[in-house]
Amino acid sequence: MSLQWTLIATFLYAEIAVVLLLVLPVASPQRWQRLFKSRFLQSLGQQASMYFLVLLAILVLFLLDAIREIRKYSSPDIHDHAHPHLDAEMQGNMRLFRAQRNFYISGFALFLSLVIRRLVILISAQATLLAQSEASMKQAQSANAAARSYLQKSGESAENASNEVHDKNIKELKIQLKELESKKTELENELAKEKKDKLAVKSQADSLAKEYDRLNEEHSKLLTTGGDKKSD
Template identity: 65%
Template sequence: MSLQWTLIAGFLYAEIVVVLFLVLPIASPKKWNSLFKSRFLQGLKRQAGIYFVVLLAILVLFCLDAIREMRKYSNPQGDRDGHAHLDLEMQESMRLFRAQRNFYISGFALFLSLVIRRLVMLISSQAALLAQSEASMKQAQSASAAAKSYLKQQGDIKENLSNEAHDKEINEMRAEISALKEKLKLAEKDKSAVKTQADNLAKEYDRLAEEHSKLQKKITISSEDKKSE
């Protein structure tokens, strides 16, 4: 194998290893994204587009060269001349095999280059979506906590208002009870005054009745004395 095809084969093996690392669950998309955003890769990213186009162009050229070699050696020279030697046929078969091998190497290297580029883009997008979903989740949790706090505050306000109304009602009832007690005291004082006045009136009535009976007796005695004379 010549030097250039050895390099392409080595590049293909490296691509296979990279694809395995990207496909297997070795690291999370966040870690891959942080690796992609490292200083070294960010420095290469500025010219990555040019490097990628140049690499694709080289691989396409080698793939076309391999196709040309396959077409060249697909019809052996012995079939055209009819007098080919066995060694010449074996050499042409070997060259055809090498051309086919080089075609597969360059074709798979080209294909895996596109696959790696696509995987890197998908992993970066997935990491961005995960970060966005986490941010949305945190925002939703903070909004939910704020809503719960607001509802709790509203509940405390309503409870305080109900407690204030209850206290106000109790104070009004206490004031009414105090007023009724004052009225009851006044009624008891009036009752005692009326009772005292009634007792005095009864005593005065008894005294007047006694004086009336005395006067009645005097009048009776005086009338009897006049009759006797």
């Protein structure tokens, strides 16, 4: 294998290793994102697009060269001319095999270059989405905690307000109870006074009835005495 194809094959093996590292769960997307945003890669990132285009152009050139070699050594004219000589035919088949091998090496290297670029973009996007989801989750948790604290404070204020209303109602009821007790005392005093007045009136009525009876008896006696005097 020539030097350039050895380098391309080495590059292909390196690409396979990188794809395996990116596909297998070796590291989280956040770690890959930190690696992608490292100072070294950031310094290369300014010219990464140009490097990538140059790499693609080189791989495309080698791929086209491999296709040309395949078409060259798979031509039926060459096999017809080389058929009488076995050594020449074997050398043609060997060159055709090398051309096909170079075609596969350059084709897979080109394909894996595109795959690695796409994987890097997807991993970066996934890391960004994970960071946004974590930020949204933290924001939702803080909002939930704030809502709970607000509800707790509002519940405590409502409870305090209800306690104040309850105390106010109790005070009003005590005042009303005192007023009712004072009215009850006044009514009892008035009732006792009325009972005294009733007893006094009753005693006066009894004394008047006794006086009336006495006067009636005296009148009867006077009438009796006057009748006796007339008969005499």
